[in-house]
Amino acid sequence: xxNGKPQPKYAKINPMVFWVSIGVxxxxxxxxxxxxxxxxxxxxxxxxxxxxxxxxxxxxxVLGCLVFLAWLAFSRYGNVxxxxxxxxxxxxxxxxxxxxxxxGSGAGLVYWALVEPIWYLAxxxxxxxxxxxxxxxxxxxxxVFHWGFSAWATFAVPALAFGYMYYVxxxxxxxxxxxxxxxxxxxxxxxxxxxxxxxxxxxxxxxMATSLGFVIPMISKIAADYFGIADxxxxxxxVSIIFLCIYGWSCYQGLKGGxxxxxxxxxxxxxxxxxxxxxxxxxxxxxxxFADNMGVLLNNFFRMSLYTDPIAKSGFPQDWTTFYxxxxxAWAMYVGLFVARISKGRTIKSxxxxxxxxxxxxxxxxxxxxxxxxxxMIMNQGVDLFAILRDQGGPAVTSAFLQxxxxxxxxxxxxxxxxxxxxxxxxxxASFTMANMACYEVQDGVEPPKWSRVVWALVLxxxxxxxxxxxxxxxxxxxxxxxxxxxxxxxIILAISLVKWLRExxxxxxxxxxxxxxxxxxxxxxxxxxxxxxxxKSV
Numbered sequence: 001x002x003n004g005k006p007q008p009k010y011a012k013i014n015p016m017v018f019w020v021s022i023g024v025x026x027x028x029x030x031x032x033x034x035x036x037x038x039x040x041x042x043x044x045x046x047x048x049x050x051x052x053x054x055x056x057x058x059x060x061x062v063l064g065c066l067v068f069l070a071w072l073a074f075s076r077y078g079n080v081x082x083x084x085x086x087x088x089x090x091x092x093x094x095x096x097x098x099x100x101x102x103x104g105s106g107a108g109l110v111y112w113a114l115v116e117p118i119w120y121l122a123x124x125x126x127x128x129x130x131x132x133x134x135x136x137x138x139x140x141x142x143x144v145f146h147w148g149f150s151a152w153a154t155f156a157v158p159a160l161a162f163g164y165m166y167y168v169x170x171x172x173x174x175x176x177x178x179x180x181x182x183x184x185x186x187x188x189x190x191x192x193x194x195x196x197x198x199x200x201x202x203x204x205x206x207x208m209a210t211s212l213g214f215v216i217p218m219i220s221k222i223a224a225d226y227f228g229i230a231d232x233x234x235x236x237x238x239v240s241i242i243f244l245c246i247y248g249w250s251c252y253q254g255l256k257g258g259x260x261x262x263x264x265x266x267x268x269x270x271x272x273x274x275x276x277x278x279x280x281x282x283x284x285x286x287x288x289x290f291a292d293n294m295g296v297l298l299n300n301f302f303r304m305s306l307y308t309d310p311i312a313k314s315g316f317p318q319d320w321t322t323f324y325x326x327x328x329x330a331w332a333m334y335v336g337l338f339v340a341r342i343s344k345g346r347t348i349k350s351x352x353x354x355x356x357x358x359x360x361x362x363x364x365x366x367x368x369x370x371x372x373x374x375x376x377m378i379m380n381q382g383v384d385l386f387a388i389l390r391d392q393g394g395p396a397v398t399s400a401f402l403q404x405x406x407x408x409x410x411x412x413x414x415x416x417x418x419x420x421x422x423x424x425x426x427x428x429x430a431s432f433t434m435a436n437m438a439c440y441e442v443q444d445g446v447e448p449p450k451w452s453r454v455v456w457a458l459v460l461x462x463x464x465x466x467x468x469x470x471x472x473x474x475x476x477x478x479x480x481x482x483x484x485x486x487x488x489x490x491x492i493i494l495a496i497s498l499v500k501w502l503r504e505x506x507x508x509x510x511x512x513x514x515x516x517x518x519x520x521x522x523x524x525x526x527x528x529x530x531x532x533x534x535x536x537k538s539v
Contacts (some may be wrong), residue, residue, distance in 0.1 A: 009449065010447060018199045021197075022455070022459055023204075026459075048238075049462075054485075055317060058325040059306050059307075062154055063150065063306065069356060078352075081347050082351070083167040083168070084167075089345040096346075097358050099429070100338075100355060102334045102429075107346070107420075107423035110366060110422065113143065117139040117367070118374055119320075120143070122386045125304075125316045127314070131378070137296045138296065139375050140372060141293040144297055146320065147360075147363040148363060151360075152343045152359045154445050155331070156339070157491055158332055158340075161336070162179055163346075163498060164348075165179050166340060175437040175438075176197060178335050180490065180493045182500040183500070197437055199486045200437065200487065201434050203330045204331070205459060210468075212464040213464060215419065220396060222395070222402060222416055223235075223416055237465070240461060242420075244457060268310070269417075269418045269422075271440075273418060275491065277373060279368070281373045285376055286373065292366040329487040332487055332491060334429075334433045338430075373401070374401065377401075430456045437456075438452060
C-alpha cells in the first residue's frame with residue numbers, strides 16, 4: 001500500500017499460484033502432445049457425456065447472469081462508480097470499448113461468423129427442415145445469440161465484482177479468490193483461495209487455447225492456399241510461432257504500451273474489412289436477412305436460453321449452446337479481470353451497458369456481414385459451402401469465402417494480417433491478466449513482471465499445440481467444458497459477494513449522496529491500507 005515509500009514498478013509473484021497453475025496445465029495438455037490418437041477417443045466420449053448431463057445447469061446460470069445484471073443496472077447501485085468521486089476513466093470511450101470487445105472476442109468471432117450459419121442451415125434447431133427458408137431464419141439469429149447478450153453477461157458479472165473490489169474497496173488483489181471473500185470470508189486467505197486462483201487460471205488457459213485451436217488452423221489454411229503450399233502440421237506450427245512472437249511482444253509491452261494500441265488498430269482494420277464485404281456483397285439482402293433473423297432472436301430469446309431438447313434428443317443445444325456457455329465461462333474470469341482493470345472511473349451501469357450491448361452490437365456486425373454473405377452464397381447463389389465444411393473443415397470455408405471476393409490477391413494478405421492482430425489482442429490480454437492473478441498484490445499503476453507475462457504466453461502456445469496435434473473439434477470443445485465447470489460456482493459466489501459489499505457500503509435505501517460516497521471511499525481506503533500492511537508482513 002502507499003505508505004510514503006516508492007512503489008515497485010512490478011508486482012511480486014505468488015509462487016504457489018504461479019507454479020501450481022503451470023504444472024496442472026502441463027499435466028492436462030502434455031498427454032495430448034504425447035498420446036495424440038489415444039487422447040482423441042477419450043476426449044470424444046467425455047465431451048458427449050459432460051454436455052448431455054449438465055446442459056440445463058449452464059443455461060440456467062448464464063440466463064441468471066443476464067437477469068442479475070438487469071436488476072443491478074436499474075437498481076440504486078447502478079450509478080456507483082468504480083473508483084473515487086474524482087476518478088476519471090484511464091482510456092477514451094472508443095479505446096475502452098475496443099479493448100473490451102477485442103479482449104472478449106478475437107479472431108474466433110470471424111471464424112464462427114463464417115462457419116456457424118452454414119451449420120445452422122444444414123442442422124437447424126427445433127426440427128426445422130435443413131436448407132429451407134425457415135432454417136435461414138435461424139442462421140444468423142443463433143450466431144448472434146451465442147455471441148451476444150448472454151455471453152457478455154457472463155463477463156460483466158466478474159468484471160463488476162473485481163472492479164468494485166479493486167477501485168472502491170481498494171483491495172490490490174487482482175485474483176478471483178479475494179473477490180469471493182464476501183461469501184467465503186477468511187477461507188480465501190489459505191489454501192482454498194490459492195486453489196480457486198489456480199483453477200481459474202487453468203480455465204483461462206483452456207478457454208484461450210480453445211480459441212487458438214480454431215483460429216490457427218484458419219489462418220494457416222488461408223495462407224497455405226494463398227501461397228500454394230501444403231497446409232500440414234508443420235506449417236501450422238510455423239504460423240503458431242509467428243503468432244506467439246506477435247502476442248508475446250504486445251504482452252511484454254504491457255497494458256498501455258501494447259494492448260491498447262493493438263485494440264485500436266484492430267477495431268479500425270476490422271471495420272475496414274467489414275465495410276468492404278458489405279459494399280461488394282449483396283448489401284440489400286444482408287440487411288433484410290439480418291432484420292428478419294433479429295426478429296426471430298428477440299421473439300424466441302428465452303426459448304433459446306433454456307432449450308435442452310430432452311425428448312427428441314437432437315443434440316443441437318448440447319453441441320452448440322452448452323459448448324458456448326462453457327467456453328464463455330472459461331473466459332469469464334479473464335475477461336472480467338481485464339474489463340475491471342480498464343474500467344476505472346466508469347459506473348456500474350456504464351460497464352453493464354457497454355459490456356452487454358456495445359460488445360453484442362460489435363459481434364452482431366460480423367454475423368450481419370460475414371454470416372449473411374455465406375447464407376446468400378448457399379441459398380441464392382447455389383454454392384455448396386456445406387460440402388466444403390463437411391469434407392475439408394471450417395478453415396477451408398474461410399479460404400473459399402476470401403477467394404470469392406473481388407481483389408482477393410490484396411484482400412487475403414490484409415485479412416491474414418488483421419486476424420493476427422485481432423487474436424493477438426485477446427491472447428496478450430489473457431496473458432497479462434493471468435500474470436496479474438499470479439501476483440500477491442497489484443497496486444494501481446503497477447504491472448506484473450514482464451518475464452511472467454511471457455511465460456503465460458508460452459503456456460498458451462503449449463496448450464494450443466496439444467489441441468492442434470490431437471485435432472478434431474471435440475478436443476477443442478472439451479478443453480473449455482472441463483476447465484469451466486468450477487467457474488459455474490465461482491460466478492454465483494462473485495454475484496453474491498458484490499451485492500453484499502454494495503449493501504454494506506451503501507445500505508439498502510439511503511440516498512447515494514456525494515458525502516456518502518466520499519465517506520465510503522475513505523473508509524475503504526483506510527481498511528485496505530491496514531489490511532495491506534498486515535498482508536505484506538505475512539508475506
